[in-house]
Amino acid sequence: MGVYMASVEIQKVRKCFGETEVLKEVSLSIREGEFVVLVGPSGCGKSTLLRMVAGLELPTSGTISIDSKVVNTVPPKSRGVAMVFQNYALYPHMTVRDNLSFGLKLAHVAIPEIEKRVKEAAEVLGLVKHLEKKPGQLSGGQKQRVAMGRAMVRQPKVFLFDEPLSNLDAQLRVKMRTEISHLHRRLHATSIYVTHDQVEAMTLADRIAVMNQGQLEQVGSPLELYQNPRTRFVASFIGTPSMNFVEGELLYLIKAPHGVASAGFRPENTFLKQGKVSLGEGQVVLVEPLGSIAYIHISLKGNYLVSEMKGHDWPEIGSTTEVFIDDSKVFYFDSQGKRI
Ligand SMILES: Nc1ncnc2c1ncn2[C@@H]1O[C@H](COP(=O)(O)OP(=O)(O)OP(=O)(O)O)[C@@H](O)[C@H]1O
Ligand SMILES: [Mg+2]
The missing domain is CATH 2.40.50.140 (Nucleic acid-binding proteins)
Incomplete structure (x- = not known):
């Protein structure tokens, strides 16, 4: 597969919805190929931050740069990012193959190239046997893999994941978690991953960013946060x-x-x-x-x-x-x- 790598620089980014400030000057530098996991209580602003990197929300102030280029006004499809959501968001009436290729067709990618990318993604994700099925005929884990495949075929520079595994049962989560881990080791794609799951955060992350009430409390390797929490909040949030x-x-x-x-x-x-x-x-x-x-x-x-x-x-x-x-x-x- 192609190489998906870019640095992401979030600089003093604020976000207000009307009068309410939901993010207060968040700054975070993500290195090429790094896997950063965002954790924090419900409503602390994780999805909002992710959506701003994706271009689905505009920062109220501050800048977001991808590969040192400010992208604040760049539309989502031109940012080189792909987002995987919790609810898969697959097209139910299309086959897996069409779900995987649809976005590329819209982007006028040449047919042989589309076929090549779909084939590669299906192989990496173990979907080859399922390409002619529709989402309704797939298990939750398979649907999740199609959603990931759809992101992969776009060959983005940055992957954004918003609680991609939270709809799966416990066993499947563990399986998908290890698959994502293997995938990251293979592709070294720059990834920002939101989760509520402690084990996912600890096992997948190069660094974990702990958010609280619209601010970053601490950013560090999983072990660093576990052994050296700077605040009581981080101490209580990391570890089960x-x-x-x-x-x-x-x-x-x-x-x-x-x-x-x-x-x-x-x-x-x-x-x-x-x-x-x-x-x-x-x-x-x-x-x-x-x-x-x-x-x-x-x-x-x-x-x-x-x-x-x-x-x-x-x-x-x-x-x-x-x-x-x-x-x-x-x-x-x-x-x-x-x-x-
Ligand atoms: N479009 C919007 N309009 C107004 N307020 C919003 C909007 N989107 C999000 N918010 C508010 O911003 C805050 C942060 O929301 P966000 O979805 O980023 O939280 P989160 O950390 O992803 O939470 P969860 O873990 O529950 O998904 C919340 O208080 C939410 O109500
Ligand atoms: Mg959220």
């Missing part, structure tokens, strides 16, 4: 189950430095049998067995904690259990939620 946070009297037990408003530690560093520092006794409120591990939910002095426990000898719901942490694995935050 979410990091535990304690406030008040437990801070003394942990010997938190002066000025600390809250302390956070991850469920895998929260223990029930033994550990460096005891937080005292709490009550088991929920046990979630996952096979090799279980998540034990505990209420302790007004704090809600989750412990990731190996093995199967978990405590009973309603029982009392002592909780320990490793104090070298604690993150501290000030009253503004900034990491100390």
Whole structure:
């Protein structure tokens, strides 16, 4: 397949809908071939940002550049980007082959070239056997692959994905996730990918950009965000189950430095049998067995904690259990939620 690579520069981009400012000066540089995942709570502006890169929305101010060329006024079809949506948006009355070739026909690409690209995309995506079917005869995963194929045949410089897998069942998501990962390794296409799925974000991203209320909170490699979150928001957003946070009297037990408003530690560093520092006794409120591990939910002095426990000898719901942490694995935050 062709090489799809371009840098994308988002510079001080703001977006207002009427009086409401939904994006506040977002700046993000995406390198050629990089896979950047946008995450953040519902309504924080992920799709809006993606749609501005695609040219479907106009920035209120700021610039978007692709390969160092400002594209603010360039129409979507001339930007060299292709977007894959959550709802596939396939033409139901057309075969897979026609769905794949339709956009190229509109763009007056020569027929032999169209056939070549459709063939290549169908091979890469495992759609060769399905080319004469209509979308109604395909599974969700196959439809999603057609949607990706339709983006691929356009040979865009940048792929934009807006929650492409969220309509699929859990098993299919995992399968498609690994397929996207393989595809990216093969094509090295510059990609911006929006998802709500933690595992997708952690496994696919070269860098994750965490958005909150129209702003970028932190951008970094998955491990960087996991090990070195700069804010309480990022600390709580990256990682499942979410990091535990304690406030008040437990801070003394942990010997938190002066000025600390809250302390956070991850469920895998929260223990029930033994550990460096005891937080005292709490009550088991929920046990979630996952096979090799279980998540034990505990209420302790007004704090809600989750412990990731190996093995199967978990405590009973309603029982009392002592909780320990490793104090070298604690993150501290000030009253503004900034990491100390
Ligand atoms: N065309 C529009 N007119 C007015 N407000 C809009 C429009 N599009 C989006 N918004 C608002 O902008 C904010 C950001 O929306 P956006 O769709 O970018 O969020 P998101 O991060 O993609 O959320 P989700 O995870 O739910 O998809 C929301 O408050 C939304 O209501
Ligand atoms: Mg969205």
